Amino acid sequence: MTEHIAQLSELISKAAHTLQSLSSNNVNGPTFPELDDLYNPTSEEFRSNPDAALAANVIVEAAFQLIACVRPPTHSIFHHVCGHIKASALRVCIESNIVEALREGGSEGMHVNDIAKAVNLPPEKLGRILRYLATNHIFREMEPDVFCNNRISSVLDSKKSIKDIISAPEHKHDNTDGFVALMELFGGDLHKSSGYLLENLQDPVTSASEEPFHAPIQRAFNIDVPMFEWYKRSEQEPRRRRFMVAMQGTSVLQPEADLLKCMDWNDISPDSLVVEVGGGLGLSCLTVARAFPQMRFEIQDRQEVVSRGKSAWDAIDTKLTDRVHFRAHNYLDPQPAKTAAVFVLKHVIHNVSDPYALEVLKQLRGAAAPTTRLLLVDSIVPYACHARDNSESIDIASNVAPSLLPNFGAVNERVYISDLTMMLNLNAQERTLSHVQSLLEKSGWKINVIMKRDDTDSFMQPMTAVPV
Numbered sequence: 001m002t003e004h005i006a007q008l009s010e011l012i013s014k015a016a017h018t019l020q021s022l023s024s025n026n027v028n029g030p031t032f033p034e035l036d037d038l039y040n041p042t043s044e045e046f047r048s049n050p051d052a053a054l055a056a057n058v059i060v061e062a063a064f065q066l067i068a069c070v071r072p073p074t075h076s077i078f079h080h081v082c083g084h085i086k087a088s089a090l091r092v093c094i095e096s097n098i099v100e101a102l103r104e105g106g107s108e109g110m111h112v113n114d115i116a117k118a119v120n121l122p123p124e125k126l127g128r129i130l131r132y133l134a135t136n137h138i139f140r141e142m143e144p145d146v147f148c149n150n151r152i153s154s155v156l157d158s159k160k161s162i163k164d165i166i167s168a169p170e171h172k173h174d175n176t177d178g179f180v181a182l183m184e185l186f187g188g189d190l191h192k193s194s195g196y197l198l199e200n201l202q203d204p205v206t207s208a209s210e211e212p213f214h215a216p217i218q219r220a221f222n223i224d225v226p227m228f229e230w231y232k233r234s235e236q237e238p239r240r241r242r243f244m245v246a247m248q249g250t251s252v253l254q255p256e257a258d259l260l261k262c263m264d265w266n267d268i269s270p271d272s273l274v275v276e277v278g279g280g281l282g283l284s285c286l287t288v289a290r291a292f293p294q295m296r297f298e299i300q301d302r303q304e305v306v307s308r309g310k311s312a313w314d315a316i317d318t319k320l321t322d323r324v325h326f327r328a329h330n331y332l333d334p335q336p337a338k339t340a341a342v343f344v345l346k347h348v349i350h351n352v353s354d355p356y357a358l359e360v361l362k363q364l365r366g367a368a369a370p371t372t373r374l375l376l377v378d379s380i381v382p383y384a385c386h387a388r389d390n391s392e393s394i395d396i397a398s399n400v401a402p403s404l405l406p407n408f409g410a411v412n413e414r415v416y417i418s419d420l421t422m423m424l425n426l427n428a429q430e431r432t433l434s435h436v437q438s439l440l441e442k443s444g445w446k447i448n449v450i451m452k453r454d455d456t457d458s459f460m461q462p463m464t465a466v467p468v
């Protein structure tokens with residue numbers, strides 16, 4: 001056991017040494033930011049060096065394992081079980097604009113009485129909330145009762161003034177990168193839904209259901225329609241609006257997969273038809289359209305979405321719009337495009353449970369020619385152990401250090417959060433590789449290429465399948 005602790009500490013010190021030497025060799029380049037600095041995208045630029053990114057990830061996962069090894073297990077469980085308290089404390093700060101108030105307060109920090117006055121909360125209670133978060137390295141208590149932002153809290157800065165937010169709270173997230181909206185969504189509605197997970201699993205009506213109207217969110221908000229139907233109601237306009245901005249915010253956590261890199265497009269004829277199903281506005285196809293000037297595209301989605309497609313493409317480059325066609329189509333109905341060289345399904349299957357996913361895949365299979373490819377772009381959930389055989393293996397940490405979890409543990413927690421988010425909101429899921437394989441087999445497809453991942457903290461795993 002102590003040997004394991006020694007191995008983990010050694011990994012950490014080696015990785016820290018790598019970071020230090022990369023930083024000192026790179027006099028004019030990005031250096032490692034301090035926790036007391038404020039966040040800005042350039043403070044994270046050191047991660048563009050793959051060695052630095054890997055070293056940082058090794059430290060994160062090895063440190064997590066080290067804590068799991070040495071902390072009393074009762075304390076570990078207690079802290080995990082109380083995760084909702086931390087989340088609630090953070091929600092107070094996000095929705096009460098504490099980070100914006102501290103930014104306006106300046107680098108000297110703000111006394112909790114002044115923060116409380118600026119955001120209209122009781123000072124003594126707010127101070128206790130901030131102190132708990134500062135103990136977790138979110139905010140800094142500079143001197144008793146005086147707080148300031150740090151590199152972690154400042155990611156929650158909408159960059160708006162308190163005055164503007166208070167005068168039009170519904171516009172807080174407009175023209176932002178969406179990250180704060182995403183955190184508001186996860187810290188609020190999703191948090192409440194998660195409180196009903198057990199009840200949902202125990203109720204015979206919902207436990208085995210695969211319907212999108214039987215998820216914990218329905219129980220939490222006393223609704224009987226799928227989440228997206230609920231969002232359509234006029235009184236839910238603020239939720240709908242926040243959700244749309246929040247989805248842009250996901251790219252802060254994980255850059256959009258570039259469709260051009262998701263398969264070898266030179267394998268298909270240059271004038272092929274590419275059909276993106278559930279394609280939204282189809283903007284993922286832009287990089288492919290630019291690289292292959294004869295390729296044609298069809299974007300299918302719900303009527304209210306595709307009706308905005310042409311203007312969205314026109315706004316980017318009117319020359320590309322000639323080669324794209326938008327079609328309102330329900331992906332559960334027979335597929336009308338019969339000559340597609342590639343069907344693209346990107347971030348679609350994870351929104352639905354297996355029976356619906358199978359139906360989508362079968363409809364595409366029904367319209368596929370023997371040479372048609374299916375390009376699937378979604379997260380693949382790694383096991384928390386080694387896979388049973390190599391064909392199932394998407395281990396990402398094995399080559400780095402055998403003592404770390406093969407899925408890189410805490411570094412990749414996001415994919416498991418995403419999976420349970422799908423369960424909570426839609427009764428849907430992210431899937432393991434063998435699960436995707438089984439869905440493809442049942443619908444008449446088989447995987448032919450899985451794109452190799454060249455990073456350790458991305459769970460996006462593009463793959464192509466061909467008709468069986």
Ligand SMILES: C[S@@+](CC[C@H](N)C(=O)[O-])C[C@H]1O[C@@H](n2cnc3c(N)ncnc32)[C@H](O)[C@@H]1O
Pocket residue numbers: 277278279280281284300301302305329330331332345346347348351
């Ligand atoms: C998560 S988005 C992915 C959009 C796009 N593929 C991308 O990666 O940016 C899922 C899309 O599925 C669409 N969708 C949902 N239900 C659908 C249905 N029954 N038929 C067609 N599209 C649907 C939604 O409107 C949405 O645009």
